[in-house]
Amino acid sequence: MTAAAGSRGAGRERLVVIGGDAAGMSAASQARRLRGPDELEIVAFERGHFTSYSACGIPYWVGGHVQERDRLIARTPEQHRARAIDLRMRTEVTEIDVDRQRVRARDVDSGAESWTSYDRLVIATGARPVRPEMPGVDAPGVHGVQTLDDGQALLDTLARTSGRRAVVVGGGYIGVEMAEALINHDHEVTVVDRADEPMSTLDPDMGRLVRTAMEGLGITMAGGTAVTKVLTGDDGRVRAVATEHAEYPADVVVLGIGVRPETSLARAAGLPLGAHGGLLTDRAMRVRGYENIWAGGDCVEVLDLVSGQERHIALGTHANKHGQVIGTNVGGGYATFPGVVGTAVSKVCDLEIARTGLREKDARRVGLRFETVTVESTSRAGYYPGASPMTVKMLAERRTGRLLGVQIVGREGAAKRVDIAAVALTAGMTVEQMTALDLGYAPPFSPVWDPVLVAARKATAKVRASMS
Amino acid sequence: MTAAAGSRGAGRERLVVIGGDAAGMSAASQARRLRGPDELEIVAFERGHFTSYSACGIPYWVGGHVQERDRLIARTPEQHRARAIDLRMRTEVTEIDVDRQRVRARDVDSGAESWTSYDRLVIATGARPVRPEMPGVDAPGVHGVQTLDDGQALLDTLARTSGRRAVVVGGGYIGVEMAEALINHDHEVTVVDRADEPMSTLDPDMGRLVRTAMEGLGITMAGGTAVTKVLTGDDGRVRAVATEHAEYPADVVVLGIGVRPETSLARAAGLPLGAHGGLLTDRAMRVRGYENIWAGGDCVEVLDLVSGQERHIALGTHANKHGQVIGTNVGGGYATFPGVVGTAVSKVCDLEIARTGLREKDARRVGLRFETVTVESTSRAGYYPGASPMTVKMLAERRTGRLLGVQIVGREGAAKRVDIAAVALTAGMTVEQMTALDLGYAPPFSPVWDPVLVAARKATAKVRASMS
Structure with a gap:
């Protein structure tokens, strides 16, 4: 004491x-x-x-x-x-x-x-929240979405701008979730992101799938370009967002750059x-x-x-x-928080996005050598109604075959499948051990080989090939 | 050679x-x-x-x-x-x-x-398939569902019996899946099972939830009673199923007792x-x-x-x-099948049912002492539309806290959550280790504490209490 x-x-x-x-x-x-x-x-x-x-x-x-x-x-x-x-x-x-x-x-x-x-x-x-230092960022019509007060202020703006144009700055998970919210308010939505592909918490090849799907939802994706200023009209309110290369008209701007x-x-x-x-x-x-x-x-x-x-x-x-x-x-007890494996899930309309573990660049940064595989599978047995395509990318350490990360982009049933990999990462499993996992199987819930197992099999083969 | x-x-x-x-x-x-x-x-x-x-x-x-x-x-x-x-x-x-x-x-x-x-x-x-030895079991209108030929024969019968009465013998996963199929063919469905509760791959307390849900779908659940014979009409076709206590009129009978x-x-x-x-x-x-x-x-x-x-x-x-x-x-390679943890998922209409690991009676049979907890949670954040109730039962070994089994009954998003436990069982995790699992969280996919984590927390507390 x-x-x-x-x-x-x-x-x-x-x-x-x-x-x-x-x-x-x-x-x-x-x-x-x-x-x-x-x-x-x-x-x-x-x-x-x-x-x-x-x-x-x-x-x-x-x-x-x-x-x-x-x-x-x-x-x-x-x-x-x-x-x-x-x-x-x-x-x-x-x-x-x-x-x-x-x-x-x-x-x-x-x-x-x-x-x-x-x-x-x-x-x-x-x-x-990260609030970029640039002209006009404090103009009426530019909103963060960190607090409940922020949310109310944005809703007040949206009540006035329905049917008009919205720009989201940042293509991470807040950005893509806000894109969906703005679509629901009948806005034409543009997402501007510094990275070439949205969801930079994924590798770019998986982010590309997200971009394609978002474009399919009618969202304009402006990647690889940084916002330089917010332009205002005579009334002082936002009227556009400017990047190095272009101007995007905007009646409302949402900042979703991260925290x-x-x-x-x-x-x-x-x-x-x-x-x-x-x-x-x-x-x-x-x-x-x-x-x-x-x-x-x-x-x-x-x-x-x-x-x-x-x-x-x-x-x-x-x-x-x-x-x-x-x-x-x-309180006098004993508990610990051992750490994280970096699991995150999000969605844009019916597109589900999930990741856990390391991306390619994370693995490189810490000196790991690895193999990657990407497989296409379905959420349910191929013959079962509602089976939707799912892309699973898996990283495994060379030689040891230890699972390093998984990224999934798909529709219903895609996101929470990442939990399989999250537990396997926590347990330090190899991709070969994963191939034998006894996962729930019935035609409405999974193909006979779950998409995560398909990826694990392919990763196992690649790890083995890398040893010969 | x-x-x-x-x-x-x-x-x-x-x-x-x-x-x-x-x-x-x-x-x-x-x-x-x-x-x-x-x-x-x-x-x-x-x-x-x-x-x-x-x-x-x-x-x-x-x-x-x-x-x-x-x-x-x-x-x-x-x-x-x-x-x-x-x-x-x-x-x-x-x-x-x-x-x-x-x-x-x-x-x-x-x-x-x-x-x-x-x-x-x-x-x-x-x-x-187990085909009970009893009078009438080979009568026209009595069907197994093991092979594609069986399925076609049953479909031929159903084309004639739509709107009439069906009895399913056996309340396991084949039985409950066939009950759904028969409802889809506009039959009045009765499921007769020797056990008091359906889905005897679950503990009876969880089976009871399945029974209640199936009754809610209009299915008559006759539990705790064995079929003694199949009664036939003048045309030689099935007309009813008899148990020790009652007779259930039937225009079609499906045998789903297991294999x-x-x-x-x-x-x-x-x-x-x-x-x-x-x-x-x-x-x-x-x-x-x-x-x-x-x-x-x-x-x-x-x-x-x-x-x-x-x-x-x-x-x-x-x-x-x-x-x-x-x-x-x-083929000259090397691979092994290490074993199973007993994962199974099924559904009846929108009811999802999942299990992995040991039931109470399995654990007792092999001499394990254990604690059980049952929690109610939801598939998504409580405030998110479509959040549906989910019941998770968890068994953990006394003293060690090792996870022994999980059973889940719920709606959308319930069944495949069992994979979290399937991987944890494979890895030999304790329920306390599970409380720290980094599972995918976003409001459309999970409450901030995933239902499996809620169960793991409660099980951890019970294991700790059992040690003092």
């Missing part, structure tokens, strides 16, 4: 949580489950208006699949408070004083500041940050070198179990797991 | 394959891929009219999802012959003479018999059979104790990697894998 804890007497400790979204509030809730209010006081600071909401759901709310904003909120401030969590909304932590074990917080509306001491601290400050860890507080406090700007933790999600500070969610780097290196991945599912692990440890 | 091979000179060996369906013809095709006709002569015997067809597809053909019988045929006799396989249709092998390395075959139509010697032999005689390994030839030849009547092989699918005889498909027993014991499982996906392994080994 720390000195500060002792100073409050009666052995009652105080946990301070910075950030009221998935990681922070999962940690708080789990700690509360394990330790009652008599043992542990929990104070949580959130600078925004909402707690525990699904940022991943925003494209579907904007796109109209989800009717009400509040459906994205897993737990309201009131619900947290009912569980004896002292949640302070619209209160921004402005400093972490590690030496004196306290944080300074500012009431966003009044500007009043005060210090709160802690025995244990959880940093869950999330990520901030960076929000670690300015941590940096100022001297906490350890990694190459991607995220906090570095141990397996128990403790900030490295600090016995009583934990961090999780979009503000940390995670270990990639396949490459052995740290990465930054902003995903709600990781944030929830981190929170669970942190809360268990803060 | 054997003496018999030598007697044919020039080093050309002869491979004889008994059985022209999945295992046998996969083995023949793979062997041919690796060794050309100059090196290896391949003779295959098939007593029926068809080769390489999907028996698993028959319910969907009968049910009208698949329009044409021939779509179930992966490869015709002509296609096999074009690959230099000497395929003898309507020719039944009646004896294996292991000492002299030859088989006796009879032309089904002419009755003519002759001996064919082999250097290498593949036994792929499949399975035969047994077809190993009478192997038994007569003195080859080793297991407790379930299937041939016993080593990992390379060689019949144990015989250097030049392989066996695969529905006529063999397979090692259950979770229980460590042999089982009989008739499934096309295993038969294909066996054939692939046998063909590789016969």
Whole structure:
């Protein structure tokens, strides 16, 4: 127990949580489950208006699949408070004083500041969207889609621009999901991306399949070109997006370029940050070198179990797991987060996109030599109605045959098939071991050889050939 | 090389394959891929009219999802012959003479018999349906659904009985799939099963969910009762099915009780059979104790990697894998079939049913102590349209926490989720390791905690509690 804890007497400790979204509030809730209010006081600071909401759901709310904003909120401030969590909304932590074990917080509306001491601290400050520095980026009609407030502002704009032209900047998963949302609002959609092919979380050959499918949906794909400025009309609102080569008329612009860890507080406090700007933790999600500070969610780097290196991945599912692990440890239990294999799934209309493990360039970067195969198969037995084509790309290490990564592009039933590879990667399986996997087979669900097994067979043959 | 091979000179060996369906013809095709006709002569015997067809597809053909019988045929006799396989249709092998390395075959139509010697032999005689010994079981209107001929005969009957009453005997996966097919033919359907709950490949508590769902589809479920006889009318056709307690009027009866390994030839030849009547092989699918005889498909027993014991499982996906392994080994390569974990998926209308690993009674039988948990979750984020409820049951070994089995009952997206557990079982993961699995997450595909992870978390807590 720390000195500060002792100073409050009666052995009652105080946990301070910075950030009221998935990681922070999962940690708080789990700690509360394990330790009652008599043992542990929990104070949580959130600078925004909402707690525990699904940022991943925003494209579907904007796109109209989800009717009400509040459906994205897993737990309201009131619900947290009912569980004896002292949640302070619209209160921004402005400093972490590690030496004196306290944080300074500012009431966003009044500007009043005060210090709160802690025995244990959880940093869950999330990520901030990349907002390109360029003329016009702050013009009305240009929207991010990071927060619920962002989503509402975009919906307000879309109510006025239906039937008109939208430009999405960025062809990653936020970009492609927003393209679908904008189609649902009857916009003509253009996606502008710096990379030649969209979904640069895939290899370019798989990204090309996504581009072709998106073009088939009527989306204009402008790849290999960077946005240089946002042009505005006489009314000051956006009227076009300019690249080095062209101008794309736009009544609304959505920025979907990605996010960076929000670690300015941590940096100022001297906490350890990694190459991607995220906090570095141990397996128990403790900030490295600090016995009583934990961090999780979009503000940390995670270990990639396949490459052995740290990465930054902003995903709600990781944030929830981190929170669970942190809360268990803060609550006196024991849990660890071993790392990730880099699984991600998304969709554009009926196109499903999935990846796990390493792309070709990731494997090269960490010095791995590998073989790749790409196979075409179907989601169901070929004779069963609704069988849809599916492309599976697989990377396997040379000589050892260890699975390194899988990418899948297809229709219904494509995305979640990547879980087979995610588990196999976690277990360190070879592609030859995978060929014997006892996967669910019945004609409505799979060909007699599941597409992942077809890829594993072909990869096995290629690995063997590489050894002779 | 054997003496018999030598007697044919020039080093050309002869491979004889008994059985022209999945295992046998996969083995023949793979062997041919690796060794050309100059090196290896391949003779295959098939007593029926068809080769390489999907028996698993028959319910969907009968049910009208698949329009044409021939779509179930992966490869015709002509296609096999074009690959230099000497395929003898309507020719039944009646004896294996292991000492002299030859088989006796009879032309089904002419009755003519002759001996064919082999250097290498593949036994792929499949399975035969259990046909209960009871009065009336051979009456017109009573149908099995094992072969394409069976399927055509049933379709002929159904064309006459539409809008009338059907009884399915057996509530396993064939039974429930046939119930759907009969509904599609506008029959009033009753399923009679000896067990209290259908799908006895699940634990009864999960089977109950299937029963409730099937009753919701308008199917009458008569469980816990054995059929004693088939009653016929004045025209000699079936008119009802009688159990100990009741009579169920029936214009058509489908037998879906299951299958047994077809190993009478192997038994007569003195080859080793297991407790379930299937041939016993080593990992390379060689019949144990015989250097030049392989066996695969529905006529063999397979090692259950979770229980460590042999089982009989008739499934096309295993038969294909066996054939692939046998063909590789016969062709001079090296491959093994390590075993199964017992994965199976099926559906009744929009109800999806899946299982892998051990049921409670399987675990007890092999002396394992375990904890079970059952969780309710959804296929997608709760706020996303089409999110459907899903029940996941998980068994974990006490103390070690090793995953032992998973059963899932739900709607769209339920069945293939079992693959996550199938891979985890193969890798020997604990439920605690599973809680950290990096599975695909996006609102259209999964809640932020995948249902399988929710079950793993709860199972982890229960395993931990059992240790204190």
